[in-house]
Amino acid sequence: MKIQEKYMLRCIQIGRNALGRSAPNPMVGALLTHGDTIIGSGYTSAFGGPHAEVNAIRSVADPGKLPDSTLYVTLEPCCHHGKTPPCTDRIIESGIRRVVVGLPDPHDKVAGQGIAQLREAGCQVEVGVAADACREHHKRFLTLHEKGRPYIVLKWAQSPDGFLAPDPEVRGESTGPWWITGRESRQLVHKWRTQESAILVGWRTAAADDPQLTSRDWAGKDPLRVLLDPSGRAPEGLRLLDGKVPTLRVLHTGQQPTGSARVENIFLEPGPGFLRALCRELRERGVLSILVEGGAHTLGSFLSAGLWDEARVFTGPRPLNGGLRAPALSGRLVANTASGADTLTLWRND
Numbered sequence: 048m049k050i051q052e053k054y055m056l057r058c059i060q061i062g063r064n065a066l067g068r069s070a071p072n073p074m075v076g077a078l079l080t081h082g083d084t085i086i087g088s089g090y091t092s093a094f095g096g097p098h099a100e101v102n103a104i105r106s107v108a109d110p111g112k113l114p115d116s117t118l119y120v121t122l123e124p125c126c127h128h129g130k131t132p133p134c135t136d137r138i139i140e141s142g143i144r145r146v147v148v149g150l151p152d153p154h155d156k157v158a159g160q161g162i163a164q165l166r167e168a169g170c171q172v173e174v175g176v177a178a179d180a181c182r183e184h185h186k187r188f189l190t191l192h193e194k195g196r197p198y199i200v201l202k203w204a205q206s207p208d209g210f211l212a213p214d215p216e217v218r219g220e221s222t223g224p225w226w227i228t229g230r231e232s233r234q235l236v237h238k239w240r241t242q243e244s245a246i247l248v249g250w251r252t253a254a255a256d257d258p259q260l261t262s263r264d265w266a267g268k269d270p271l272r273v274l275l276d277p278s279g280r281a282p283e284g285l286r287l288l289d290g291k292v293p294t295l296r297v298l299h300t301g302q303q304p305t306g307s308a309r310v311e312n313i314f315l316e317p318g319p320g321f322l323r324a325l326c327r328e329l330r331e332r333g334v335l336s337i338l339v340e341g342g343a344h345t346l347g348s349f350l351s352a353g354l355w356d357e358a359r360v361f362t363g364p365r366p367l368n369g370g371l372r373a374p375a376l377s378g379r380l381v382a383n384t385a386s387g388a389d390t391l392t393l394w395r396n397d
């Protein structure tokens with residue numbers, strides 16, 4: 048492997064520090080080399096803070112070395128005023144003359160202009176180093192700009208005989224989720240929750256499980272909670288409506304929301320465009336990605352609309368011998384691993 052690719056793969060590792068924190072900005076990673084020494088590195092700050100390139104430049108102990116250094120960055124530097132000034136200006140001011148870029152930025156305010164500005168200022172710019180790895184790393188941001196919607200991860204747990212939950216008679220009066228998976232998988236799910244901007248369930252899941260949908264077993268942010276409740280049927284008093292974490296309840300236009308002023312109600316037209324309209328609404332609110340956790344009806348509606356990018360399916364060890372059928376999935380199997388006593392399969396929709 049060429050040294051340039053190695054540096055770009057290191058940029059990706061650095062950029063992962065911003066996973067779940069930079070939205071709606073991309074989790075860019077950058078580093079600066081001088082000869083064969085790494086003299087600085089940085090990643091995208093939380094929204095509103097400096098970008099990776101600026102953090103990398105600021106981290107250099109001896110700025111006199113910058114004109115003879117090379118900047119590696121996973122995504123084309125921005126050239127527009129957003130919450131912060133353009134990174135291209137900062138790169139040019141610092142005297143850096145060589146820039147290696149993983150991918151062009153599809154954002155309509157950048158789209159090749161960042162690279163063009165650097166070249167006009169006399170920088171030598173190389174584009175497309177470790178491009179496949181950078182595409183994978185930036186999958187959420189690329190989906191937001193190329194498909195115009197957040198990246199969607201479906202997740203569920205099923206029994207080996209293909210059920211999401213037992214029949215109500217088996218469940219009886221017990222409240223809370225019916226656990227199919229073990230402790231390791233549940234903690235892994237909390238880690239995943241810190242990585243996505245929003246988490247979504249249907250109201251029947253909210254009513255049956257009274258979930259919290261927080262990341263309490265992992266250090267990191269709680270995602271925005273989204274409850275699909277088109278007719279306002281979610282019962283009062285649910286933990287999802289407790290206001291402890293920002294929560295959106297999605298209703299059909301014209302419906303009367305019940306009680307809870309602790310959540311924000313939004314209203315969308317019923318019909319086949321409902322989920323796409325929801326995706327647009329979430330995008331406008333800076334949501335880069337959504338983790339859809341169920342139930343069967345909700346997962347099925349994302350699947351049948353083709354609105355998904357990844358599915359993460361746990362299979363627990365104990366059969367249920369009946370109950371609510373797991374959704375039918377057709378996608379590309381990319382991994383099959385163990386998670387404690389469970390099996391985890393990862394699927395892509397491409």
Ligand SMILES: NC(=O)C1=CN([C@@H]2O[C@H](COP(=O)(O)OP(=O)(O)OC[C@H]3O[C@@H](n4cnc5c(N)ncnc54)[C@H](OP(=O)(O)O)[C@@H]3O)[C@@H](O)[C@H]2O)C=CC1
Pocket residue numbers: 202203204205210211212224225227248249250251252253255256275276277278279280321322340341342343344345346348349371
């Ligand atoms: N094992 C697992 O991983 C999981 C298991 N579960 C289990 O699943 C069960 C609940 O699942 P299920 O009964 O399928 O219900 P859901 O939780 O999927 O909620 C379904 C309701 O949400 C609304 N809804 C869903 N999708 C849409 C859409 N695209 N447009 C408009 N409204 C939508 C509808 O409300 P309306 O009826 O008002 O139109 C629908 O009836 C529970 O038993 C729970 O324990 C839940 C999550 C995960």
Ligand SMILES: Nc1c(N[C@@H]2O[C@H](COP(=O)(O)O)[C@@H](O)[C@H]2O)[nH]c(=O)[nH]c1=O
Pocket residue numbers: 203204224225226227228232233236248252253256257258259260261340341361
């Ligand atoms: N039953 C089941 C899952 N159920 C999902 O987890 C939610 C509960 O979240 P919380 O209240 O935050 O613990 C529940 O409502 C449903 O969406 N998940 C899994 O990984 N494995 C399982 O066996």
Ligand SMILES: [Zn+2]
Pocket residue numbers: 098099100124125126133134135
């Ligand atoms: Zn920038």
